[in-house]
Amino acid sequence: MVQFQLLSLRAAPKLLVLFFFFILVNFHIAEAGVRHYKWEVKYEYKSPDCYKKLVITINGKSPGPTIQAQEGDTVIVEVNNNLLTENLAIHWHGIRQIGTPWFDGTEGVTQCPILPGDTFVYQFVVDRPGTYLYHAHYGMQREAGLYGMIRVAPNDPEPFSYDFDRSIILNDWYHSSAFEQAALLSSIPFQWVGEPQSLLIHGKGKFECSLSPSSAAGVCDKNNPECSPFVQTVVSGKTYRIRVASLTALSALSFEIEGHNMTVVEADGHYVEPFVVKNLYIYSGETYSVLVKTNQDPSRNYWITSNVVGRNRTAPPGIPPGLAIFNYYPNHPKRQPPTSPPTPPAWDNKDSRLAQSLAIKAHQNYTVKPPTTSDRVIVMLNTQNTIDGFRHWSVNNVSFSLPHTPYLVALKENITGVFNQTPPPDGYDFNNYDISSVANNSNATSSNGIYRLQFNITVDVILQNANTMSKNTSETHPWHLHGHDFWVLGYGNGKFDVNNHPKNYNLVNPIMKNTVPMHPFGWTALRFRSDNPGVWAFHCHIESHFYMGMGVVFEEGIDRVGKLPSSIMGCGKTKGLLRHN
Amino acid sequence: MVQFQLLSLRAAPKLLVLFFFFILVNFHIAEAGVRHYKWEVKYEYKSPDCYKKLVITINGKSPGPTIQAQEGDTVIVEVNNNLLTENLAIHWHGIRQIGTPWFDGTEGVTQCPILPGDTFVYQFVVDRPGTYLYHAHYGMQREAGLYGMIRVAPNDPEPFSYDFDRSIILNDWYHSSAFEQAALLSSIPFQWVGEPQSLLIHGKGKFECSLSPSSAAGVCDKNNPECSPFVQTVVSGKTYRIRVASLTALSALSFEIEGHNMTVVEADGHYVEPFVVKNLYIYSGETYSVLVKTNQDPSRNYWITSNVVGRNRTAPPGIPPGLAIFNYYPNHPKRQPPTSPPTPPAWDNKDSRLAQSLAIKAHQNYTVKPPTTSDRVIVMLNTQNTIDGFRHWSVNNVSFSLPHTPYLVALKENITGVFNQTPPPDGYDFNNYDISSVANNSNATSSNGIYRLQFNITVDVILQNANTMSKNTSETHPWHLHGHDFWVLGYGNGKFDVNNHPKNYNLVNPIMKNTVPMHPFGWTALRFRSDNPGVWAFHCHIESHFYMGMGVVFEEGIDRVGKLPSSIMGCGKTKGLLRHN
Structure with missing residues (x-):
């Protein structure tokens, strides 16, 4: 402000605008601070x-x-x-x-x-x-x-x-x-x-x-x-x-x-x-x-x-x-x-x-109502598998592997050859798969393919638990979604019935969370809006399980993602991206 | 050769040249193979x-x-x-x-x-x-x-x-x-x-x-x-x-x-x-x-x-x-x-x-004679030091630390701010330093400064051992030079005398090596030609000693180094280097 008084009057109108701009900016910073x-x-x-x-x-x-x-x-x-x-x-x-x-x-x-x-x-x-x-x-x-x-x-x-x-x-x-x-x-x-x-x-x-x-x-x-x-x-x-x-x-x-x-x-x-x-x-x-x-x-x-x-x-x-x-x-x-x-x-x-x-329900005065219907339903069968002699966790028989080039950069900058373009399946063989038997499904594969979601739709995910590779065993898995909170619509024992169980979804006061357990031999139903442009992991939060492939990745609205900072690049194919010679 | 016969005669002269070129190249590859x-x-x-x-x-x-x-x-x-x-x-x-x-x-x-x-x-x-x-x-x-x-x-x-x-x-x-x-x-x-x-x-x-x-x-x-x-x-x-x-x-x-x-x-x-x-x-x-x-x-x-x-x-x-x-x-x-x-x-x-x-002397029929004089002499006193409470090894009271941007790229591509431009000293206080006393020199520093050598000169390095920070203790250190072999001109006990000891250098049949011991309380004298354009580490080959700073780096003929492959870049300031936007 001292500087302002020293300046000539001719510059005043412009400076006045600047002055109020600074006040606004400062006010904004005062209200929403920086840590x-x-x-x-x-x-x-x-x-x-x-x-x-x-x-x-x-x-x-x-x-x-x-x-x-x-x-x-x-x-x-x-x-x-x-x-x-x-x-x-x-x-x-x-x-x-x-x-x-x-x-x-x-x-x-x-x-x-x-x-x-x-x-x-x-x-x-x-x-x-x-x-x-x-x-x-x-x-x-x-x-x-x-x-x-x-x-x-x-x-x-x-x-x-x-x-x-x-x-x-x-x-x-x-x-x-x-x-x-x-x-x-x-x-x-x-x-x-x-x-x-x-x-x-x-x-x-x-x-x-x-x-x-x-x-x-x-x-x-x-x-x-x-x-x-x-x-x-x-x-x-x-x-x-x-x-x-x-x-x-x-x-x-x-x-x-x-x-x-x-x-x-x-x-x-x-x-x-x-x-x-x-x-x-x-x-x-x-x-x-x-x-x-x-x-x-x-x-x-x-x-x-x-x-x-x-x-x-x-x-x-x-x-x-x-x-x-x-x-x-x-x-x-x-x-x-x-x-x-x-x-x-x-x-x-x-x-x-x-x-x-x-x-766990949403507080009555703070309930965010979920959409009453969904645009896409992905049922995720969680199983253990053996692939090439290695033990894995899989979703619908696909064990997730991370690429060494980040999806976000690959998708936004159109870098090809980074990941498998075939997405994992939206479901499994509901009618024939026995979730209470030892998983012996031998056709599991390892892939870094991802789910690409239409922007701004409502997505339901049903986490379906099953027997591991040990008899009479099913474990608890906390699944965590990046970039979103989801509504927890329901939990149940046994196999999820896509025709009947949704009728009992809690659409009144479901809690929103980012992490939710899938109980042994049970299922958990979630709903979220694909409204956050980006690429987001969704995975079992058990460190060793994600390492063994228990996860998926969602892409939504990649075209709406802003200019990527170059600080996130430099590995895999993004090393070449930065080189313009 | 089959293809050659199928081609029209008009192209023959040019192709004939190519033909012989291929023969030469192939011959060369046959002689010097690829592993x-x-x-x-x-x-x-x-x-x-x-x-x-x-x-x-x-x-x-x-x-x-x-x-x-x-x-x-x-x-x-x-x-x-x-x-x-x-x-x-x-x-x-x-x-x-x-x-x-x-x-x-x-x-x-x-x-x-x-x-x-x-x-x-x-x-x-x-x-x-x-x-x-x-x-x-x-x-x-x-x-x-x-x-x-x-x-x-x-x-x-x-x-x-x-x-x-x-x-x-x-x-x-x-x-x-x-x-x-x-x-x-x-x-x-x-x-x-x-x-x-x-x-x-x-x-x-x-x-x-x-x-x-x-x-x-x-x-x-x-x-x-x-x-x-x-x-x-x-x-x-x-x-x-x-x-x-x-x-x-x-x-x-x-x-x-x-x-x-x-x-x-x-x-x-x-x-x-x-x-x-x-x-x-x-x-x-x-x-x-x-x-x-x-x-x-x-x-x-x-x-x-x-x-x-x-x-x-x-x-x-x-x-x-x-x-x-x-x-x-x-x-x-x-x-x-x-x-x-x-x-x-x-x-x-x-x-x-x-x-x-x-x-260990050079074989009489395979002796490479060293230059009889040197253009630069660097005496390297090896001591232990405490710097900011941490134990280090130092050369002439400078403990070496590696930058996170490779010297070679920084120097060749003129990236500034990567390392200390002050080189370490070419010697120490010969007259007053007592190599048989516990090192208590408290003015040691940590630096990533390097020795920059004039291209194609003869360099002598005298490795001078001394007492560590424990009484009556001096250790054996094998020093290894990258990018060169050096002549081993001599070893001795005690403090190197720059006026007299060089008179006894073996200039007749010194062995060439890339690694040489410096014996306890002794010295080792080496000679090499700075004729290999590049940036080269010279350090104690004991893993923990190099980690603790027992090394130096030589640059020579950086302007003669060819185009760097981009595969060596991507870290530190070379991440920015690759980004031309």
Whole structure:
């Protein structure tokens, strides 16, 4: 403004316009701010569960820093890859990336990986309030420790009130490296990575060091302060909003705060018609907010627990619970609760899990009505298969493989020869396939073909579970959709009946989510609008399952995608694209 | 030729020229052939010393396939990077890359790394006969198992004869991963990676499984056929040429074939005036050919051994010898020799090692005379330093760091801001620096500055050893020069005297090599011609030492370098270079 007064009057009209423009811009920035982060990513030795191993850290931490923003803010994250020989990509889980599909952070789908030494700048708008996540989306790097939370505060009042806002990220934890797990999964014969060694609550767990004695001398130290339990300190007589998120590599979890009920009020950024639970089932990629009243005896502490469900946590060597402390001030935060940790639900009580899935409805005042009909229905049969001797997961007998040129660039820039032009099928042999028999369908193939969706239509996806390659076994799979929220229209047991089950869809108050479980031997029905120009992954959020091919990719409105930033290019055929000589 | 007859006569003169051209070209190709290799690089579980760990393999093998070529051949290697998230670069050790400096395979110096999914084509001429190597030259990937041998057969008769030609690559072996070692080395306080767990002879060693009992159940298996000892079967009464090479991460070795003398005839591709040894000292990056007469009692087998020298192999837990079997046919190849493995030289007998270094002279009929004077002398003081709390190795108090944009591309394409334009010093404070005191020079810096050499001059390099940061300690360092062979003019104990020691240089029959040891508390003097346009690394071949900054880079004749292939670009500032929009 000082400069303005110094300028000649002749320039005034133009400058006046500029002046108001600047005011508007500044006002806009003041309202919708910019959150700028600088992250250095590298390997460090950490002992999150007392067992020392290499962990990928952000600014020295795993989980990484929480991104705190206001609805409408622009988040800028400068990621410096300081890994020695390894590339990187970071996905902003639950952020729809409207207008910025190139910053979804999915290697092979929306970008080339970030090379060692490079700094990549992610920039996107967090357009909705709620609880979201970020994590590596390249190879199996997520389980190496690169993950964290995004909290977006609302501009408008919320349909519930609380005194304090707290966060807890749940995880499971392996002592083997992502490299080692990938090598096992790609072995002939197939070698399963097994169950995790421990469960982490907000980055802290407790591995029983005596289970790996001699060689672990100096490697496992139960007194390492890095694995002292996570403590959530509370004061009595208040209401706490606790944002609970899971980024497990494998495990479905049951989360509980001993002696305290939890009222579920938010799921994946959407307000939930409140319901009360003793334990919260949570699947990898999901986030919830629960309200907890600190209305119990304040003279003691209580257990916070996570337990594996859906897989046999009791089979030797067993998966011990994740344990943290719900600390009533002024009790000492390390004071052990006088009771034993609460008994978790039976691992195989799938009815209880299905019931909780069904209980999650949109809040009555915040319901976004789904379209009543769909334009396209894709039924996705989930099976295990053997292809060329390798074990895979498949959708309609097609096991997904990532190309090394990102789809988004290939499609937008018309680069040919990048991926198979034959899309995967929209269904399977409904009439003849027996979902309760061991999968012996031998005609499965591996492909990087994708679903191309007409822009702005309504798409239904039915996730159909089935028996794996082991007798009487069907697993729980949390499916996550990039770039969208979907309506959860229904869940059911057994085989989905395309003629009858849609009649029972919840079209009244379905919750919108970005991640949803498909229960054992069951089905889950979703609906979304193909209204976000870009290329979007939809996949099982279990790290090893996506690695084994359990995913698909949707393209929609590629012609409406803006000019791609060159920062996402440089690999595969996009290396040649940049070369105009 | 059939086609030629079908053509009209009017075209004949031109075609006649073409005809002879084709004949010449074909003749040339017939004489200098093309050796075409396709390599798939990936991680696999292997048990080279009975302990199962992830190994980087080429076509399923570590060591990788031997490249066998004829002098003058063009070698083409298509490298497909099938690592999941990790890049790659392969150096052709000892190949001078005349005219192809961009295919030297040194990440950060001559090329960008090869991304996962990419296929990179190396193409170069093997212009001299002899024994060479290849190995990863990125991060610390070499010690993950990516290495092998290049054998180039001569067009002319050699100054020795033999009945059979055999190869043995020596290595040391760690059970921790390259990632883990790098993280240790970059810790504050510094954590040394320690001594190797075993020594490998041609990819096979024997770790004593009982040393890591419980957790190693299923991990260490002494009966795994992958770690059955390497067997060199021979027939009695013959002369064997054995090419012995070392690619250890750390260890200097003494190599011996029990009861058999060895006549050294080749070193790093140059014929040696033959001399006889009982044990061959060999440093990482060196190759030798020795002649062995099978003139011992043929009714039994003999030990082939490698032992660590220069470092205390007896300190607990100790480094057991590498053991293989020299199998006189028709004895069973697995039959143990009836004797104990021969006693190796004392690990600290440095006089014996210096004596052998001095014994290596050029063969009298194959001596390439060095220039009698030099145009530039660079004295390189090798010290340990602490910089910002991190432990480094330095040359003249400058610890080398690699840029993420290759020097070759930056210099040739005039990309600025890639590296520090201040070169490292040509010397140190000769008069005042005490090489036998603990290095406490606190003014060391880290830099990616390089030496820029006038083209086609004679350069002397004096490698000056000194005390480390531990009392009374000076280590052995094998220095390797890319793009050149150098004359080894002399070795000495103590501090190099620039006024007097050059008077004793061997200018009569110095051996030419590409790798040479610098002995503890001693110096080594080299001379080379800066006649190979390109950018060339010169560094300690110990994997962890180069990682810690023990290296320099020379540029010479950059203006004479031909058009760079775009395949070497795409990282750092060369990503922008390719973008012409």
